[in-house]
Amino acid sequence: METMRVIDKIRQLIPPLSPGYHKGQAGRVCVIGGSDEYTGAPYFSSFSALKLGADMAFVVCQPTAAVAIKSYTPGIN
Known part of the structure; x- marks a missing residue:
């Protein structure tokens, strides 16, 4: 119980x-993390936030990790 x-x-x-909300009014999330070898955690954290209702999720990471993180979900920049 x-x-x-x-x-x-x-x-x-x-x-x-x-339905009257605009983009970002239901929540924004910023995930900081990731490196050349560790790209999964920032991706899964931000994607989970979107699945749970956040409107926008930003990933702040090293430039070398950005390519890998972006490639997990085509169409999301």
Whole structure:
């Protein structure tokens, strides 16, 4: 039952979405991380934020990691 209470509290924190919102009004996330060898964590963190309702997700990383992170999701720059 503790889990249900936690979920209810989280639902109270998340504002309802509205069709009248503009891009970014339902949340923006900035993920900082990544390197030549470690590109998965920033990608999965930002993509998860989008899946959970954030409107925009930015990844700040080394230029050499940007190519790999961008290649995971074609069409997203």
